Amino acid sequence: MTVDSTAGPHSLPISRRPPTFFQQKLRAVAFFLIFNLGCLMINTSQFVFLLPLRLLPFRWSRSLYDEGIRYTKGAFGCLLILMCQWFSPTNLQITFEASGMGAVPQDVVESIVVRDKKGNVVSLDLPSKFVYIANHQIYADWWYAWCFLYYFSSEAHRYIYITLKKSLRWVPVVGWGMQFFNFIFLARSWASDRLQLATHLSLLGQAAESDQMPLAFILYPEGTLVSENTRPISKKFADKMGITDMTHVLLPRSTGLLYSLRSLSPRIKELHLLDVTMVYPGIPPLAYGQDYYTLRTMFFDGVAPPAVHMHLRMFKVAELPIGDLSDTQPLKIPDTSPNQHAVEVEIPKEEKEAFDVWLRNLWQEKDEAIGRFHESGRLSEEILPEFDIPLRLRSRREILDAFCFFLPATVIGYLWSKLKAQ
Numbered sequence: 096m097t098v099d100s101t102a103g104p105h106s107l108p109i110s111r112r113p114p115t116f117f118q119q120k121l122r123a124v125a126f127f128l129i130f131n132l133g134c135l136m137i138n139t140s141q142f143v144f145l146l147p148l149r150l151l152p153f154r155w156s157r158s159l160y161d162e163g164i165r166y167t168k169g170a171f172g173c174l175l176i177l178m179c180q181w182f183s184p185t186n187l188q189i190t191f192e193a194s195g196m197g198a199v200p201q202d203v204v205e206s207i208v209v210r211d212k213k214g215n216v217v218s219l220d221l222p223s224k225f226v227y228i229a230n231h232q233i234y235a236d237w238w239y240a241w242c243f244l245y246y247f248s249s250e251a252h253r254y255i256y257i258t259l260k261k262s263l264r265w266v267p268v269v270g271w272g273m274q275f276f277n278f279i280f281l282a283r284s285w286a287s288d289r290l291q292l293a294t295h296l297s298l299l300g301q302a303a304e305s306d307q308m309p310l311a312f313i314l315y316p317e318g319t320l321v322s323e324n325t326r327p328i329s330k331k332f333a334d335k336m337g338i339t340d341m342t343h344v345l346l347p348r349s350t351g352l353l354y355s356l357r358s359l360s361p362r363i364k365e366l367h368l369l370d371v372t373m374v375y376p377g378i379p380p381l382a383y384g385q386d387y388y389t390l391r392t393m394f395f396d397g398v399a400p401p402a403v404h405m406h407l408r409m410f411k412v413a414e415l416p417i418g419d420l421s422d423t424q425p426l427k428i429p430d431t432s433p434n435q436h437a438v439e440v441e442i443p444k445e446e447k448e449a450f451d452v453w454l455r456n457l458w459q460e461k462d463e464a465i466g467r468f469h470e471s472g473r474l475s476e477e478i479l480p481e482f483d484i485p486l487r488l489r490s491r492r493e494i495l496d497a498f499c500f501f502l503p504a505t506v507i508g509y510l511w512s513k514l515k516a517q
Contacts, residue, residue, distance in 0.1 A: 104398050106377035108386045115396055123395035126182045130394075131268075133174040133498050137167050138268045140499040141275040144506045159506065165253045166502055168276050172245045172252035173497040175238055179486040183399035187243055187486065190406045190479040204480040209248060216246070216484045222367040222409065223249035223309035226355060229371040230344045230461055231315040232384035235393060236373060239403050242486055243371075244311055254309040256299060258292070258351070285350065292351065293358040300362035310363070314355060316347035316454065322383050341458060342381070343465040349454045353447060356417045368415065372406040372461045372474055380469045402483070406464060406474040416453050418446030 104112055115123075141164070148160040179185060191204055209218040227240060237257065244251040261280045263270050273280075279295045281288040296312065303310035319325050325345055333340035340346065360366050377400065378387050392398050464474045473479075488494060495501060 103377070103401065105387065105400055108382075109389065109392055110386070112392075112396075112398070119396050122182060122397055123391075126178065126394045129181075130174070130178055133177075134171075134268050134272065136498045137170050137174070138272045138275075140502045141167055141272065144503055145275070148506070163502060163506060164275055164277070166505070167272075167499060168255060169250065169253035170496050170499045170502075171272070171276075172241050172255075173488060173493045176242050176245055176486055176488050177494060177497045178394060179242060179399070180488060183393045183397060185399045185486055186402045187239070187246075187484040188402040188404045188481060189484065190404075190474060190481045192406065192408045192475060192479065204482075208482060216482055217489060218246050218248040220248045221369075222365065223247070223251065224303055224363050224365060225311060225367040225369045225409075226352070226359065226412070227311055227313045227369045227371065228316055228352065229373050230458075230465070231317045231320055232373065232375065232378070233320065233388045234385070235388060235390055236315070237313065238390070239373070239405075240313055240371075243405065243484075246484055247309075247311075249309040251309050251311040254303075254311050256310070256312045258314065289350075289354055293354050296355055296358040297362060300359040300366075304363050310359075312355060312359070314352055316349065316352050316458070317345040318348050318351075319345070320383075320385060321345055322385060338455070341462040344458055344462050347454050347458045349447070349451045352454065353417060353442065353450045356412055356415065357420060357442065360412050360417060361420050366412040368410040368412050370408040370410065370457065370461075372404075372408075372464050374404040374406075374465055374468050374474065375400045376402060376404070380466070404468065404474060416446075416449045418442065418450070 145160050145163040145167070148156045148163065151157075191207070207220050208216055209220055211217050227244075229236065229240065241252055241255060244255060255276075256278060257273075258279045258281050259273060261282045264274060264280045265271075277299075279292060281291060299310060299312070302308070321344060329345040330340045332346055338346075356366075356368070375384060375388055378384050388398075388400060393400075467476065468474050488497075
């Protein structure tokens with residue numbers, strides 16, 4: 096299905112759109128109340144039902160706590176889907192490309208796509224342990240990424256980890272909830288952040304592999320949005336390096352991604368890198384996404400993108416130029432057993448440069464794909480199999496999940512069974 100990207104209010108800059116009507120104002124109030132109610136109920140459930148379990152000195156209580164946190168993380172994913180379904184309906188329009196193989200045959204795509212009896216896509220059978228990277232155009236990128244992972248058969252939306260500014264750590268409700276989610280808070284100073292990032296990811300990778308659980312780590316190598324302020328910075332850096340700047344994306348920063356892959360890869364045997372090129376209809380070439388789509392206009396005004404185009408490429412991390420990890424000099428993580436975890440803090444210069452080149456080439460291909468989309472409406476030179484996923488919950492029951500309705504009953508029921516067994 097090809098979406099007409101020129102028609103509708105989404106193709107007008109926000110500053111040129113007509114004033115909002117009373118109905119849109121009611122929509123804005125409803126969204127504000129329902130979304131914040133959902134966040135509050137999720138965070139309250141974490142404090143009231145899960146935090147006491149974390150404080151108990153029992154293995155079963157810690158296990159129940161971890162499962163409860165995964166439930167609340169999944170609940171937040173359901174809440175994001177529900178907000179799209181009720182206030183900003185859109186589809187994810189997906190195309191696949193195999194690393195080094197070009198277009199994925201239709202039969203391979205159909206082996207990945209799981210459909211219900213009506214032919215609707217209900218899940219994607221993709222690897223369960225991966226690092227997700229994408230270009231960064233608007234603040235809703237992370238929102239749609241979380242929604243996309245909801246459709247993984249591994250329930251990857253319950254195993255998401257993200258890096259955030261350290262200043263967000265204590266923001267009421269949202270910051271507290273992200274702490275419960277075990278997200279990684281960084282100070283934006285690489286001298287102090289590199290050990291924090293490598294240590295945190297090493298622990299997550301070890302746990303995911305030993306417990307045979309999924310892991311989805313989301314990272315945006317550009318570090319920020321493409322905007323009027325960041326475009327000159329990218330150009331200045333390109334001139335300094337003696338390389339060509341990008342047109343539709345920013346030059347990627349490789350350091351954080353390389354540290355992440357080198358921290359996770361030794362601990363996860365089948366780690367993948369999921370590269371996603373995202374494009375929103377209606378944004379003209381060389382324009383800035385935030386001039387057309389913001390969280391306020393999408394959910395308060397109801398001006399959603401008619402489709403979110405996502406072009407997927409999957410790489411095996413073991414086949415990427417992340418360097419030789421066999422001879423690295425590890426730094427032991429404090430307060431852990433000597434043989435349990437180790438992280439490195441230095442990467443050989445030549446290995447970092449090789450990864451820099453690989454990532455820039457990947458981003459150059461992404462830049463060309465976006466330019467191609469503006470010209471022809473396709474992200475790939477080849478005509479690829481594609482399919483739509485309407486952003487909506489699979490069942491009405493999950494509406495209750497979005498507000499953590501079932502968590503109290505689950506925890507209380509489990510505790511009651513423990514007491515009866517004694």
